[in-house]
Amino acid sequence: MSAEQQIVERITSAGTAGIKKIDLRKEFQDMEIDVVIEGLVTSGDILVDKKGTAYYCWHKDHYLQNLLNTDPKFRLIYESIMHLEMSVNKTSDGLAKTLETLYNNVKNSQKSPATKNLDGISHININDEPTMKLDRFRNEFDLAIGNNSSSIGWVELSKVRNELCKKYNISNEDFYSFVEQLTNLYHDKYELSTGGYEGLTVRGLLHGFVRCI
Amino acid sequence: MYPYGLTQNPYPSSPTPTLIDAQVLGGRRHKEAKKAVLSCIEDLNSKVSDIATDRDFRLVTLIQDVGSGKTHLALHIRALKEICNNAVISYVDLSQVFPRDMDNIYAALLSGFDKEYIDSLRKAIVYYLRDKAERNNKQAKKIFKLGFIDFLTKKNFSIKAQQILDGRMVPDYFAIDQVLTTEFSVVEASVMKLIIEGKFGDHAGNIKSMEHIITKISAIANLNLKFLKKLTILQIDEFDSDKKSLEVVKAIINSHLPSTVLMLILTPSSYDEIRKEDNATFDRLEKANYKIDLAGSNTLEEILDIILEYVRYYDLQKSFKLEDETDLSAKIKVIYDEFPDFRNVRSMTNILYNATENAAKRDAPIIDEKAIDDTIKSTHPGLRIRGSIMGVPLSDFIKIRNSSNDIQMLESNVRDAVKNLLNHAHDMGSVAKFESTNGVDTGIDVIYNDPAGTKVAVAVVINKDHTKSFDQISNTVKSIGFADKLLVLTNAKTDSGTDGMTVVNIDRCKMTDLIYFSSKYKNNEILHDDLQRALLLAKSIKLC
Numbered sequence: 001m002s003a004e005q006q007i008v009e010r011i012t013s014a015g016t017a018g019i020k021k022i023d024l025r026k027e028f029q030d031m032e033i034d035v036v037i038e039g040l041v042t043s044g045d046i047l048v049d050k051k052g053t054a055y056y057c058w059h060k061d062h063y064l065q066n067l068l069n070t071d072p073k074f075r076l077i078y079e080s081i082m083h084l085e086m087s088v089n090k091t092s093d094g095l096a097k098t099l100e101t102l103y104n105n106v107k108n109s110q111k112s113p114a115t116k117n118l119d120g121i122s123h124i125n126i127n128d129e130p131t132m133k134l135d136r137f138r139n140e141f142d143l144a145i146g147n148n149s150s151s152i153g154w155v156e157l158s159k160v161r162n163e164l165c166k167k168y169n170i171s172n173e174d175f176y177s178f179v180e181q182l183t184n185l186y187h188d189k190y191e192l193s194t195g196g197y198e199g200l201t202v203r204g205l206l207h208g209f210v211r212c213i
Numbered sequence: 214m215y216p217y218g219l220t221q222n223p224y225p226s227s228p229t230p231t232l233i234d235a236q237v238l239g240g241r242r243h244k245e246a247k248k249a250v251l252s253c254i255e256d257l258n259s260k261v262s263d264i265a266t267d268r269d270f271r272l273v274t275l276i277q278d279v280g281s282g283k284t285h286l287a288l289h290i291r292a293l294k295e296i297c298n299n300a301v302i303s304y305v306d307l308s309q310v311f312p313r314d315m316d317n318i319y320a321a322l323l324s325g326f327d328k329e330y331i332d333s334l335r336k337a338i339v340y341y342l343r344d345k346a347e348r349n350n351k352q353a354k355k356i357f358k359l360g361f362i363d364f365l366t367k368k369n370f371s372i373k374a375q376q377i378l379d380g381r382m383v384p385d386y387f388a389i390d391q392v393l394t395t396e397f398s399v400v401e402a403s404v405m406k407l408i409i410e411g412k413f414g415d416h417a418g419n420i421k422s423m424e425h426i427i428t429k430i431s432a433i434a435n436l437n438l439k440f441l442k443k444l445t446i447l448q449i450d451e452f453d454s455d456k457k458s459l460e461v462v463k464a465i466i467n468s469h470l471p472s473t474v475l476m477l478i479l480t481p482s483s484y485d486e487i488r489k490e491d492n493a494t495f496d497r498l499e500k501a502n503y504k505i506d507l508a509g510s511n512t513l514e515e516i517l518d519i520i521l522e523y524v525r526y527y528d529l530q531k532s533f534k535l536e537d538e539t540d541l542s543a544k545i546k547v548i549y550d551e552f553p554d555f556r557n558v559r560s561m562t563n564i565l566y567n568a569t570e571n572a573a574k575r576d577a578p579i580i581d582e583k584a585i586d587d588t589i590k591s592t593h594p595g596l597r598i599r600g601s602i603m604g605v606p607l608s609d610f611i612k613i614r615n616s617s618n619d620i621q622m623l624e625s626n627v628r629d630a631v632k633n634l635l636n637h638a639h640d641m642g643s644v645a646k647f648e649s650t651n652g653v654d655t656g657i658d659v660i661y662n663d664p665a666g667t668k669v670a671v672a673v674v675i676n677k678d679h680t681k682s683f684d685q686i687s688n689t690v691k692s693i694g695f696a697d698k699l700l701v702l703t704n705a706k707t708d709s710g711t712d713g714m715t716v717v718n719i720d721r722c723k724m725t726d727l728i729y730f731s732s733k734y735k736n737n738e739i740l741h742d743d744l745q746r747a748l749l750l751a752k753s754i755k756l757c
Contacts, residue, residue, distance in 0.1 A: 150488070151499055152276050152506065154481040187556060188512045193278035195482020203554045205279075209481045213509045 003031050011057045016065045018056035137178045153211040157199040215573045216580050218532030223523040224566035235288035239522025240515040246505045253503045265438050265471030273476040277507040280559030283478050287448050300444040301330045308451040318461045319426045323414040331413045337440035343374040355388035401432040427468045438472045445473045452479040454486035463494045511557050513549050547611045582608035600722040602750045605729045613725045624675040628658050630731035643757045670696035674703040717754050
């Protein structure tokens with residue numbers, strides 16, 4: 001083990017409390033501690049900070065926790081930033097969903113030719129037959145579940161919908177109509193679970209997750 | 214008396230399982246999940262020696278949708294003999310913990326242990342001190358305050374220990390401290406003292422930090438192993454992405470509590486939310502030692518077994534025969550097939566509970582169609598058979614479905630129904646001249662004139678084997694000479710109509726509608742509402 005590795009290991013073992021630079025110097029007398037530490041600080045593996053009158057060394061993984069434990073001002077700022085990040089993420093998710101819905105709506109209205117009735121009033125035909133057959137949809141659906149599933153097999157229906165609607169140019173309504181047919185026809189092959197932001201409503205509950213059994 | 218000679222309703226009535234309900238466990242998948250949990254505990258038990266180490270920690274996750282039997286499984290495991298002999302369990306329902314702060318979660322963990330366990334641990338600790346006193350340990354002897362009068366009245370340490378356990382004597386706590394701190398850590402000693410005092414759960418409010426919680430739970434786990442030779446199982450139900458719960462669980466996992474199994478029960482949706490909220494905890498959950506999967510817990514096969522298991526469990530007289538099982542299974546299958554809302558263990562047991570009560574009130578020997586029909590009507594008044602025009606009640610639907618297993622009988626019933634429907638249409642003036650044929654040579658069952666004067670021949674072709682149907686349909690085409698137009702009603706799912714021939718596919722629901730109408734028509738039970746519905750039904754299959 002190289003001198004650097006030994007020192008990094010020692011600093012890591014000190015955890016969030018850190019270790020005094022002077023103690024390191026005592027422990028590794030035969031090494032050029034200052035040079036090694038300087039190198040490690042430059043590479044970003046360790047951090048050196050003053051605590052009281054002594055200089056302490058921390059591994060990069062523990063320094064943040066140390067600051068959170070010891071510096072209330074830092075902790076408050078950190079929590080505010082995390083909160084901000086979370087709300088930005090949520091907002092951008094919501095925005096992306098709204099944009100997608102708008103995009104699909106525009107696409108659907110372009111797809112459905114406006115017809116005129118006898119009174120000359122325009123109306124949109126919403127009863128267009130899906131262009132895809134159920135069997136083919138099933139294959140693609142299974143594939144998408146396989147590609148997107150988590151370690152426990154569940155996938156958010158919105159993820160699958162995103163993928164298939166984009167790939168095969170089908171509307172959200174058609175997608176969910178297919179999913180409903182599939183899960184009704186092959187109820188021993190698919191499982192739905194509650195939750196998520198969009199999906200099928202069963203027993204009055206939104207089921208936004210699916211998996212193959 | 215309840216159906217099948219039962220003395221009580223076997224199905225749970227509460228929306229969430231109770232310990233008593235959880236004694237019954239049916240379903241192949243649920244039983245497999247139980248086996249997996251038992252194997253985890255057995256494995257850990259075989260690894261743990263007298264002194265537990267941080268290697269003796271296991272994480273088990275149980276993830277499935279709401280109402281699929283997760284809590285039921287957790288409670289069932291809690292009451293198992295093989296578990297009770299090897300482990301102590303604290304069951305916490307996080308949905309009941311509010312506000313979700315560290316103190317409350319810890320308090321819930323403590324109150325999750327049952328009284329029987331706390332009493333047995335208290336007893337074991339007091340007996341441990343008694344044994345020490347009997348071995349002439351000076352400090353231990355002080356605990357029991359055995360004086361001269363006790364000596365005269367022949368009171369010994371065992372009697373004194375019993376008095377402490379009965380709350381008739383206060384031990385010398387200073388001496389207890391002296392004895393315990395020589396062998397146990399300070400935290401373990403303080404927990405033991407509280408247990409002796411009968412204040413096991415009272416120290417929850419004194420918690421200062423997460424570290425404090427972990428040391429306390431760790432101490433309890435150590436004491437369980439030392440005094441009871443048992444593992445500690447922490448079952449946390451309704452686990453979700455709440456920040457405080459995540460922090461506590463993360464700390465428990467990180468600390469590798471000795472001789473402990475942490476069992477987290479959650480839904481796929483909560484699992485996904487945890488992934489989004491807290492990568493570190495999610496990563497730990499991903500690395501769980503056992504991921505119990507109840508995949509397929511809402512399939513018909515699983516639900517059937519669960520429903521039947523309840524009856525089998527309470528059927529002490531063995532009155533529930535194979536034919537009863539088959540009959541009940543057929544009824545459940547219809548509910549399952551026709552109402553997606555009931556494709557869930559909890560919903561189905563709820564229906565069966567009410568149906569059993571209904572049958573018992575009428576002294577019905579079995580859960581009959583009427584019981585199920587009345588139940589669904591009263592509990593889900595808005596529910597209808599999907600696609601039914603005639604509004605067939607569920608009880609009739611079940612009867613017709615069961616009688617339709619014989620395909621020849623089904624064909625004959627549909628044929629009669631078509632004739633009756635045309636008769637009705639004729640009565641209503643929607644069909645002009647109408648004549649029935651024998652259908653043997655030509656394949657034509659009935660000929661009528663529509664209002665425009667077109668002569669229409671109708672053939673009913675219903676077969677299990679659709680190839681046969683296609684052959685039959687091709688043969689009937691030859692009979693087109695009898696009429697201007699040929700209408701074939703079939704279950705063959707084909708759209709192979711030709712010039713002059715119309716093929717109408719009639720599904721199971723339409724056939725049931727036809728047979729239901731026919732039965733009412735024959736028995737003169739047609740009501741005003743039925744008149745219009747029947748015409749609508751005739752139109753839906755292009756009869757008029």
